[in-house]
Structures are given as structure tokens and as C-alpha cells.
Amino acid sequence: MADVAYIRSLLKEHPDFPKKGIVFLDIFPLFKQPRAVETLLAHLVHHLALSVDSQVDVVVGLDARGFLFGPPLALRLGAAFVPVRKRGKLPGECVRASYVKEYGEDIFEMQADAIQPGQNVVVVDDLIATGGSASAAAELVLKQGGTLREFLFLIELTFLGGTKKLPAPAYSMIKIDD
Ligand SMILES: O=P(O)(O)OC[C@H]1O[C@H](OP(=O)(O)OP(=O)(O)O)[C@H](O)[C@@H]1O
Numbered sequence: 693m694a695d696v697a698y699i700r701s702l703l704k705e706h707p708d709f710p711k712k713g714i715v716f717l718d719i720f721p722l723f724k725q726p727r728a729v730e731t732l733l734a735h736l737v738h739h740l741a742l743s744v745d746s747q748v749d750v751v752v753g754l755d756a757r758g759f760l761f762g763p764p765l766a767l768r769l770g771a772a773f774v775p776v777r778k779r780g781k782l783p784g785e786c787v788r789a790s791y792v793k794e795y796g797e798d799i800f801e802m803q804a805d806a807i808q809p810g811q812n813v814v815v816v817d818d819l820i821a822t823g824g825s826a827s828a829a830a831e832l833v834l835k836q837g838g839t840l841r842e843f844l845f846l847i848e849l850t851f852l853g854g855t856k857k858l859p860a861p862a863y864s865m866i867k868i869d870d
């Protein structure tokens with residue numbers, strides 16, 4: 693598809709960042725081109741219209757790059773946006789989950805009243821690698837009684853098998869196979 697090829701052409705690879713052996717895919721070049729951001733948001737909204745048959749109530753975005761896509765996507769869907777943040781950044785009572793990702797480990801938190809039981813939730817992030825981050829976010833949504841409808845990623849590193857760990861269907865606009 694032309695829009696997928698266009699977005700893919702803007703990604704930049706950085707070998708050995710942030711650690712030796714990791715090939716880091718930088719999404720920030722996309723944001724220099726408003727047309728690229730518009731294209732990917734339209735793509736995700738179109739996909740959701742086909743894949744989720746009910747109103748999305750909440751878009752959950754993961755700290756930090758998921759915050760670039762989550763709020764504009766939520767706005768287009770008429771949904772709430774809820775952040776998952778790395779530990780110690782959110783005030784008030786929080787639920788938390790620890791996780792391991794491609795180049796480290798951390799703890800995710802979500803405010804304890806962020807999601808109401810039964811709400812339809814979509815989780816969005818820029819990239820899925822091992823799936824550790826997205827699985828931890830899922831744990832937080834489920835702890836609050838949310839119904840996980842789908843995970844959305846701009847990029848999936850398929851060779852790391854991250855989507856197999858997830859408790860709901862996943863859609864990735866761009867799949868990187870090696
Ligand atoms: O599938 P995984 O192996 O868990 O890796 C994917 C996660 O890693 C990156 O975030 P990072 O923690 O580097 O944070 P950032 O968005 O603050 O740069 C990326 O944005 C995903 O959230």
C-alpha cells in the first residue's frame with residue numbers, strides 16, 4: 693500500500709543504539725512531515741473502523757512515544773486518552789506492573805480510576821519489539837476491568853515475536869521481518 697511504503701521510507705535506523713546489538717528505529721523524522729502524521733492517523737482510524745465493531749471508549753498510550761499517537765487518535769475516535777507512565781510520574785493512587793523490554797526493564801503505572809469496568813480499550817504505541825511493554829500495559833487495563841479490544845502499533849519487529857504475548861489482537865502498520 694502506498695501509505696505504508698511512504699511512512700516506512702521516513703523511518704531511520706540507528707545501529708548500536710541505545711546499546712550494542714540493538715538496531716534502533718527512529719520515528720521522529722515522520723514528525724517533520726505533517727502529511728506523514730496525517731497519513732498514519734488516517735490509516736489507523738480506517739483500520740479500527742473495520743476491526744472493532746463497537747465504540748472505542750479509551751485509547752491507552754505508552755510513555756513516551758505512544759503519547760505522540762494516542763491523543764490525536766483518541767480525538768478522532770471521540771474517545772478518552774489514558775496515559776501509562778514509567779514509575780513515579782503519576783500522582784494519586786496507581787496500579788503498577790513491572791516488565792522487561794528489548795533493551796532494559798522498568799515499571800509502568802496507570803492511575804487507579806483511569807478506566808471503568810467494561811470500557812472498550814485500545815492500546816497504542818509506536819513500536820512493539822519483545823512485547824514486554826505492551827503486555828504490562830495490558831495487565832494494567834485488565835486490572836481495572838477494561839475490555840481490551842486491540843493493540844495498535846506503527847511498527848512491529850516480527851522476529852522478536854512480541855505480539856504472541858498479547859491478550860488481544862494486534863495490528864501493526866509496518867512489519868519489519870529482519
Ligand atoms: O516491545 P518492547 O521490547 O517492550 O519494546 C517496545 C517499547 O520500547 C520503546 O519504549 P522505551 O521504553 O524505549 O521508551 P520511550 O518511548 O520513552 O523512548 C517503545 O516505544 C515501546 O514502548
Ligand SMILES: Nc1ncnc2[nH]cnc12
Pocket residue numbers: 714715716717718793794795819820821
Ligand atoms: N529497536 C527499537 N527501535 C526503537 N524503539 C524500540 N523499542 C524497543 N526496541 C526498539
